[in-house]
Each structure stands twice: as C-alpha cells, then as structure tokens.
Amino acid sequence: MPDYGHDLVLGTFLTPSAADPHRVVGLAQATEHAGLDLVTFQDHPYQPAFLDTWTLLSWVAASTERVHLAGNVLNLPLRPPAVLARAAASLDLLSGGRVALGLGAGAFWDAIVAMGSPRLTPGQGVDALDEAIDIIRGIWDAAERTPLRVHGTHHHVDGAKRGPSPAHDIPVWLGAYKPRMLALVGRKADGWLPSLGYLQDGDLAAGNARIDDAAHGADRDPREIRRLLNLGGGSFSGSGFLQGPPQRWVDDLLPLVLDQGISGLVLSTDDARTIARFGEEVAPALREAVAAARASTGTSTGSVRSLAALAARRTGIDYDAVPASLVENAVEPGDRDYGYVRSTYVYTGSPGLVLRPRDAAQVQEALVFARAQDVPFAVRSGGHGISGRSTNDGGIVIDVGALDTVEVLDRDQRLVRLGAGARWGDVAVALQPHGLAISSGDYGDVGVGGLVTAGGQGFLSRSYGLTLDHVVAAEVVLADGRLVRADAEHEPDLLWAVRGAGANFGILTAVEIQAAELGDVVYATVIFDATDTAPFVESWAALVESSPRELTSFLSLVPARGQDPAVGYVVLVWASDDTAAAITSLERFLDLAPVLQQQAQLVPYAATVVASHSRHTGGAEATTRGGLVEHVTPELAARLGELLAARDADMLQLRAVGGAVNDLGPAETAYAHRTQNFSLLATARGARRARIDEWWDRLEPHLNGVYLSFETNQSPARVAEAFPPETLARIARLKGRYDPEHVFDGNFGVAPLPRADANDVPR
Structure with missing residues (x-):
C-alpha cells in the first residue's frame, strides 16, 4: 500500500483510571512535555473503575497548552450525537482547536444496555453511526442558516439550531474493522483508527483497500483520510516488535508509514518514562527517516482537497x-x-x-x-x-483581520499603534486601563482599516473629531507590492491621501493615532414617538448644534409598523464623567417629543462600542444612500418626515459631525467636508431599493457632500460629491504617482492622472 503522504501524528493512549485520577492527567501532561502531538483515552461509560472520558478530556485540555485530544474511541450509543457535537465544538473553541473526535459504533452491548441504551445489532450500529456523523457535522455547520433536520432510523433531529462552529475542522476518526464500517470510513470519515492488537496479518492492507474503494465511490480522494493505529506492548528493553532501543522502534514503525500508509501512531502505555523516550528519542528519529524516504521517492505530501x-x-x-x-x-x-x-x-x-x-x-x-x-x-x-x-x-x-494588534507606544503623547484588522471594540477595551479613547463609529465589530481610511464618525465626534483627524502615521502596501510608512517626514502626500481616500492607494496594515484623554462617559438612550417627524427632527438637530462639544448624538428613525408608531431612537454621549453637566444638557432633549423609554448611565467609553465578534453571513442586499448636511432646515426635516411616512426606507439616521470635526481645514486631509454638522444615511431592502434612489433625487438640494462608508452608489457623480474638486484633483495626481495602473479601484475609485502630470502635487 503506498504512503498517503500525511504528516506524522504521534501520541499516547492512556487508561482513564479513577483510582488515581491525577496520575492520568500527569501522563497527559508528560505526553505534551515529550513533544508528542496527541493524547487519547479509552471511553467505557459503563465502567465504574474509569473516569468519564469527556470530563477527563475537558480537564486535560485546561491542563495543557499544545497537545491535541481525542476519545479512543467514544462510545456513540451512550453519547447523543447532537449533544456530542456541541460538546466537541465547545471544547475545541476553549482549547484553541485541539480536539479530534474518535467514534465507535459500540461494543460490550450488555454493559451498554445496562446503562439505558437500546441494543443494536452490528449492522444497526453502523447505520446509527452513519446517521450520527451527519448530525454532528450538521451541528458544526453554523454558517448554514436553515435548521438541521436529519430523519434517521436511530438518530434524528428536527429543526435543531446549528452551532457553535468549532475552532478548526475537527477530524472524525472511526474505530473500524468490519467491511461495512470500513466502507463508512471511506465515505464519510476523516480517519481510520484501529488497534494493532485486533488485526491479523494483511488486515491493514485489506482495510486500506476497502476504505480507498469506498472513497472513490463517494467521489473522494483516499488521501483525504488519515490512517491511525493504536500500538501496544512497547518497551525499551527485550526483543521483538517495539522492544529494544529507540532505533529498533524506528525500524519497526517505518514500514507502517511507508508501506501501510499509517501516519498516526498512538502508543498504549501508562508509563511516564516510556512516554518520554517515545517523544524525545523515537519521534524525531522516525520523522527524519520518513522525510528522507519521501524525499527519495518523491512522495507527495501535504493537505489534499476533496x-x-x-x-x-x-x-x-x-x-x-x-x-x-x-x-x-x-x-x-x-x-x-x-x-x-x-x-x-x-x-x-x-x-x-x-x-x-x-x-x-x-x-x-x-x-x-x-x-x-x-x-x-x-x-x-x-x-x-x-x-x-x-x-x-x-x-x-x-x-487583514489577523493584523489586530493594539499597542500604546507613548502614554504621555497618547500615541497608539493599531493593526488594520483590529476591531474598534477591542481597541477601546485595550485603551481603557490607560485612560485613553479613540472615537470610532458606533459599533465595536467594525475594523480599524476600513473606518480609519474613510473618516470615522463616532460617538465622540464633536469633542474629538473624526478618527482619521488624529492619524499621524500609516503603513501601507502599495500597488507595486512595496510596504511604505507615511508620516510627516516620510511620504507626507500619501499620509494626506490615506486620511480620507485610503482605499484608493493601497492596503493599510497599521496606523499610529493620537488618542484622547478619556475615562468614563455618560451614555444615554431615549426612544421617542416620532409620529410628528419633521418638528422632532428639526428640534433635535438644533439642540445638538447648540450643545457643548462634549455632547455627540445620533438619531435613528424607524417607520411605523402595524400598530407601532414611528420611533426616533436617540443616542447621547457626553464625553466626560461630569454627570452634573451631562444632566443639564441631556435633560433638554426630553421635551422634543413623547418619550417612550429612556435610560442614562456612567460607563467606560468601551461599553458604548462593545465588540461581539459576530461572524458575518450576509443577508438581504441593501441600498444605502448618504449625504452630508450643513443644517437641518425646516424644508429638509419635512422631506425626511415624508420619506419616513412613506415607509420607503428601513431606517433613516442622522449623526452629529460638527464641533471638532470642523476644526480642520478642508485641505488638511483627503476628507474635505469641514462645514457640515450632520451625516445622513438611509437604508432600504427589497422593492424599496429603487424607490430610495428617487427620494434621494428630492433630497439632493439639501445635501452637501457624501460620506464614503454610507453610500452604495459609486457613480462618477457620487465620487465628485465625496471629494470636492480641488481634493479630487489632488487625489488623481497622487494616484498617478502611487497607483498609476488604477489597481485600487473598487471603493470610490479615482482615475489617476498620467504619471508625467502626477509629479507636481500641490501640498
């Protein structure tokens, strides 16, 4: 049988004795210390002399750092597959992706029946295991939105919620000897895990052949299936198989790998000295011998795609x-x-x-x-x-989500370095112990890179400004593949462009930002009956503009639904812990309209932008339209009221962006909108998507500019609204220098000027 080319996995098969429970934990730790890869335990839930294997796996996972863990093999008849799937995924998440799932169809049926499971014939046991694999993998597939339904003879679920997904692809290994079980391995499993003591001469080759045939029949590549083997009787003295010095072990094991396709070698022993020598002496010598043999034969190695x-x-x-x-x-x-x-x-x-x-x-x-x-x-x-x-x-x-570092470079200067993949909620948590904060939108799962290169309209905008206003350095991968640093002394033109048009110039990998001194803030939410929309919106905007800069507010408007009136959801953030001043300003808002609900609390800034680390699975496509507003006039408020009443938008939102945002001049960054006080957006799904565009034509006379992140329309007209003429011209010239081939054109792309015209860039 040819070598399947898998990397070697070497481990131990330990007895989960309840008589001395911490001894088996110590042996698991010794397995890790010896450099081995895998710890496995028998699973006999009906055996009172043994610890419960799943409990032991969990304890050992918490007591180790690197080694992988598996039952060898778990008794499926006594472990319901849907619950087992969630337990395995949970332990995999908690252990950092260190779980493998070894499963068996069941043996010792008198003992199994005594524990409450119905008796199954060998054939029924295989069928039950087949059904269980479908349930287990279905539970793990949390990206699939439909409920899980498997209607088997022995196992079934009807509308089970999926998830959680494990931290990695948990392999399913089956302990199998008979033809139907071997065929199941080939059709559905990730590995074969028999014990050498139960095999006769020729059984390994015959088993591999049957697995391979079944894999081909299921349109699988047999190399997808790892072949593991439990080994017993090892000793570093005497003679015979796995007896004698480490080199003798290597000589005995090498043919199993090269001729029988075994890549997982699991030693059954409860002796710490044997474990140490197996890991420290046999394992490296065997790996070296296998690598040399594969190099000489040209054996293909590595992962195999189905x-x-x-x-x-x-x-x-x-x-x-x-x-x-x-x-x-x-x-x-x-x-x-x-x-x-x-x-x-x-x-x-x-x-x-x-x-x-x-x-x-x-x-x-x-x-x-x-x-x-x-x-x-x-x-x-x-x-x-x-x-x-x-x-x-x-x-x-x-x-770039993995580039998620958060580092305080200089506390006195409030200088912070952020990886482009960090989430703003995590940034806020990391900065909180230092008494620092960075205004960063209204949702903690937003990534640093996208927001900091577009603007950053956040809960501290009126006191802090936009996020990008405080960027002092950026590291960017340019179109030609170079990694460059842009700051006041190096590539200052590029730094200007990154702050507002960064998506046009490269891939941001890190930024350095000056944070604000900030501890706790007053965070308030008020829900209003917005039936009389126009005067409510106009009065809210006037109050925001007249408030001290410490106050920033967002207003979200949701149309009436059924018997529920239109509502205005107002968030108010006071950027200090001066509760008396906050109350004075916040109380003025309570008279805007009938209050349906309210609350206010003193919280760390990090509590306003919590990162939930939700995985994105998409949804109904939405059209989002945006625009910047100098002042909310009676005419604009009336139009917004008409739009809300028509129910042609799922939501309207106004964000306060005046105050400190407008302290910078329009030429200081590529974000040039420095006179507007509000940012407007509307979202619409389904049939309303077309109608929202018609509404925007009516709103256009009241708008002055557009914020990149809130606009799905990337027409040339929208690009011109996002970047005023002088700003747009400078971006185009810089594109000619940094991205002449217009590689970065997917996010409000600006066409570059020819390189000859791009060298003369005004500053």
Missing part, C-alpha cells in the same frame, strides 16, 4: 500558485470556514479565494498574487461596511 472542493474552484485564479506562506489560512469555496469569510455584514458574496495574511509581509505577497490573477480583488479589515465592497463574486478577498 474532489467536491476542487470542483468549486473559480476560473481565473491559479490556486496552485498561492504563496506557501498564505496556503494554510487561505479559504476556498467548499472549505468549512467559507461561509464565514465569503460575506460581509449585509452582502452575501461568493469570492473564489479568501487570503488571510498574518503580517504585513504576507499582505505584500497576497497583493502581488492577487494582481497576477484574472479576477477582481477586494480588501477587508472587519467586514462590517454596509456598502459590501469588502467582498465580491468570483474574485479574491484579502482579509
């Missing part, structure tokens, strides 16, 4: 050319994580490849690779952008 996954690949992408550093974390259609990386907050994309670089150097590699492909590419930091421009259909997504 035929179904290969069929899901998209044209225009050379998947085999993905840089080696990016392969491990790349996600393709058909991968378990695809459902979580394909989409953004509102848009369900279908990219052909998602690259997830871990550092700036890998971002460079990802961009160079993406440019060489015949498909579009998008860049994602958090994926929360409501315009959906951080995914695509059939192209490549470069997801």
Whole structure:
C-alpha cells in the first residue's frame, strides 16, 4: 500500500483510571512535555473503575497548552450525537482547536444496555453511526442558516439550531474493522483508527483497500483520510516488535508509514518514562527517516482537497500558485470556514479565494498574487461596511483581520499603534486601563482599516473629531507590492491621501493615532414617538448644534409598523464623567417629543462600542444612500418626515459631525467636508431599493457632500460629491504617482492622472 503522504501524528493512549485520577492527567501532561502531538483515552461509560472520558478530556485540555485530544474511541450509543457535537465544538473553541473526535459504533452491548441504551445489532450500529456523523457535522455547520433536520432510523433531529462552529475542522476518526464500517470510513470519515492488537496479518492492507474503494465511490480522494493505529506492548528493553532501543522502534514503525500508509501512531502505555523516550528519542528519529524516504521517492505530501472542493474552484485564479506562506489560512469555496469569510455584514458574496495574511509581509505577497490573477480583488479589515465592497463574486478577498494588534507606544503623547484588522471594540477595551479613547463609529465589530481610511464618525465626534483627524502615521502596501510608512517626514502626500481616500492607494496594515484623554462617559438612550417627524427632527438637530462639544448624538428613525408608531431612537454621549453637566444638557432633549423609554448611565467609553465578534453571513442586499448636511432646515426635516411616512426606507439616521470635526481645514486631509454638522444615511431592502434612489433625487438640494462608508452608489457623480474638486484633483495626481495602473479601484475609485502630470502635487 503506498504512503498517503500525511504528516506524522504521534501520541499516547492512556487508561482513564479513577483510582488515581491525577496520575492520568500527569501522563497527559508528560505526553505534551515529550513533544508528542496527541493524547487519547479509552471511553467505557459503563465502567465504574474509569473516569468519564469527556470530563477527563475537558480537564486535560485546561491542563495543557499544545497537545491535541481525542476519545479512543467514544462510545456513540451512550453519547447523543447532537449533544456530542456541541460538546466537541465547545471544547475545541476553549482549547484553541485541539480536539479530534474518535467514534465507535459500540461494543460490550450488555454493559451498554445496562446503562439505558437500546441494543443494536452490528449492522444497526453502523447505520446509527452513519446517521450520527451527519448530525454532528450538521451541528458544526453554523454558517448554514436553515435548521438541521436529519430523519434517521436511530438518530434524528428536527429543526435543531446549528452551532457553535468549532475552532478548526475537527477530524472524525472511526474505530473500524468490519467491511461495512470500513466502507463508512471511506465515505464519510476523516480517519481510520484501529488497534494493532485486533488485526491479523494483511488486515491493514485489506482495510486500506476497502476504505480507498469506498472513497472513490463517494467521489473522494483516499488521501483525504488519515490512517491511525493504536500500538501496544512497547518497551525499551527485550526483543521483538517495539522492544529494544529507540532505533529498533524506528525500524519497526517505518514500514507502517511507508508501506501501510499509517501516519498516526498512538502508543498504549501508562508509563511516564516510556512516554518520554517515545517523544524525545523515537519521534524525531522516525520523522527524519520518513522525510528522507519521501524525499527519495518523491512522495507527495501535504493537505489534499476533496474532489467536491476542487470542483468549486473559480476560473481565473491559479490556486496552485498561492504563496506557501498564505496556503494554510487561505479559504476556498467548499472549505468549512467559507461561509464565514465569503460575506460581509449585509452582502452575501461568493469570492473564489479568501487570503488571510498574518503580517504585513504576507499582505505584500497576497497583493502581488492577487494582481497576477484574472479576477477582481477586494480588501477587508472587519467586514462590517454596509456598502459590501469588502467582498465580491468570483474574485479574491484579502482579509487583514489577523493584523489586530493594539499597542500604546507613548502614554504621555497618547500615541497608539493599531493593526488594520483590529476591531474598534477591542481597541477601546485595550485603551481603557490607560485612560485613553479613540472615537470610532458606533459599533465595536467594525475594523480599524476600513473606518480609519474613510473618516470615522463616532460617538465622540464633536469633542474629538473624526478618527482619521488624529492619524499621524500609516503603513501601507502599495500597488507595486512595496510596504511604505507615511508620516510627516516620510511620504507626507500619501499620509494626506490615506486620511480620507485610503482605499484608493493601497492596503493599510497599521496606523499610529493620537488618542484622547478619556475615562468614563455618560451614555444615554431615549426612544421617542416620532409620529410628528419633521418638528422632532428639526428640534433635535438644533439642540445638538447648540450643545457643548462634549455632547455627540445620533438619531435613528424607524417607520411605523402595524400598530407601532414611528420611533426616533436617540443616542447621547457626553464625553466626560461630569454627570452634573451631562444632566443639564441631556435633560433638554426630553421635551422634543413623547418619550417612550429612556435610560442614562456612567460607563467606560468601551461599553458604548462593545465588540461581539459576530461572524458575518450576509443577508438581504441593501441600498444605502448618504449625504452630508450643513443644517437641518425646516424644508429638509419635512422631506425626511415624508420619506419616513412613506415607509420607503428601513431606517433613516442622522449623526452629529460638527464641533471638532470642523476644526480642520478642508485641505488638511483627503476628507474635505469641514462645514457640515450632520451625516445622513438611509437604508432600504427589497422593492424599496429603487424607490430610495428617487427620494434621494428630492433630497439632493439639501445635501452637501457624501460620506464614503454610507453610500452604495459609486457613480462618477457620487465620487465628485465625496471629494470636492480641488481634493479630487489632488487625489488623481497622487494616484498617478502611487497607483498609476488604477489597481485600487473598487471603493470610490479615482482615475489617476498620467504619471508625467502626477509629479507636481500641490501640498
């Protein structure tokens, strides 16, 4: 039987004795200390002399850091598959992706029946295990929105909610000996886990052949299935199989790997000294011997993609050319994580490849690779952008979410360094102990990169300004693959452009920002009956403009639904812990309209932008229209009231962006809108999407500019509204210098001026 080319997994098979419970935990820790990969335990729930295996697995997971864990094998008849699936996913999440699921159809049936399970014949046991695998994998598939339904003879679920997803692809290994079980391994399992003591000469080869035949019949590549083997009787003295010095062990084990395809070798022992020598002496020598033999024969190694996954690949992408550093974390259609990386907050994309670089150097590699492909590419930091421009259909997504560091560089100067993939809620939590904060939108799951390059209209806008106003340095991967630093002394023109038009110039990897001194804030929410919409909106806006800069407010308007009136949801943030001053200002808002609900509290700023780390699975596509507003006039308020009454928008929102936002001049950053006091947005789904555009034509005379992040229409007219003429001209000239081929054109792309005209850039 040929070598399947899997990496070696070496581990132990320990007895879960209840007589000395901490001894078995110590042996598991010794397995890790010896450098081995895997700890496994028998599972006999009917055996009172043994610890419960799942409880033991959980305890050992908390007592170790690196080693992987599995039952060997779990007694499925006594462990309901839906519950087992959630338990495995939970332990995998808690342990950082260290769980494997070894399953058996059941033996010792008298003892199993005594514990309350119905007796099954061997054939029924195989059928039950087959059904259980479908349930287990279905529970793990939390990206699938439909409830799980499996109507089996022995196991069934009817509308079970899916999730949680495990931290990694938990492999399902089956303990199998008979033909039907071996065929099930080939059809559905990730590994075969028999014990050598139960096998006769030739059984390994025959078992592999049967598994391979079943895999081919299920359109699988047999190399997808790992072959493991429990080994007993090892000793470093005497003679015979696995007897004698470590080199003798290597000589005995090498044929199992090279001739029988075994890549998981699990030693049954409860002796700490044997474990130590197996890990420290046998394991490295065996790995070296296997590597040398594979090199001499040219054996293909590494992960193998299923035929179904290969069929899901998209044209225009050379998947085999993905840089080696990016392969491990790349996600393709058909991968378990695809459902979580394909989409953004509102848009369900279908990219052909998602690259997830871990550092700036890998971002460079990802961009160079993406440019060489015949498909579009998008860049994602958090994926929360409501315009959906951080995914695509059939192209490549470069997801920088792993670049999520938060570091205080200089507390006295309030200088903070943020990775582009950090979430603003996590930033707020990290800065809170230092008495610092950065205004950053209204939702903690938003990524740093997308927001900081577009603006950053947050809960502290009137006291702090936009997020980008305080960026003093940026690290950017340019279109040609170079990583450059832009600050006051290096590439100052690029720093100007990044602050407001960053998506046009490269992929942000990190920024340095001056934070604000801030401890607790007063956070209030008031829900109003907004039936009389126009005077309510006009009065709210006037109050905001007349309030001290410490106050920033957002107003969200939701149309009437059924018997419920139209409501105005007002958020008020007072940027200090001066509760007396806050109350004085906040109480003025309570007279705007009938109050349906209110609350106010003194909280850390981090509590206003909590990061839930929700995985994006898309949804109904939305049209979002935006516009900047100098003042909310009676005419504009009347139009907004008419739009709300027509129910042609799912939501209208006005954000306060005056105060400190307008302290900068329009030429200081590529975000040039420095006279407006409010930012307006509206969202619409379904049939209302077309009507919202008609409404925007009516609102246009009252608007002055547009905020990039709140606009799905990327027509040239909208680009011109986003960037006033002088700003747009400067961006175009800088594009000619930094991105002459217009590589970055997917997010309000500005056409570059020819390179000859781009060198003379006014500052």
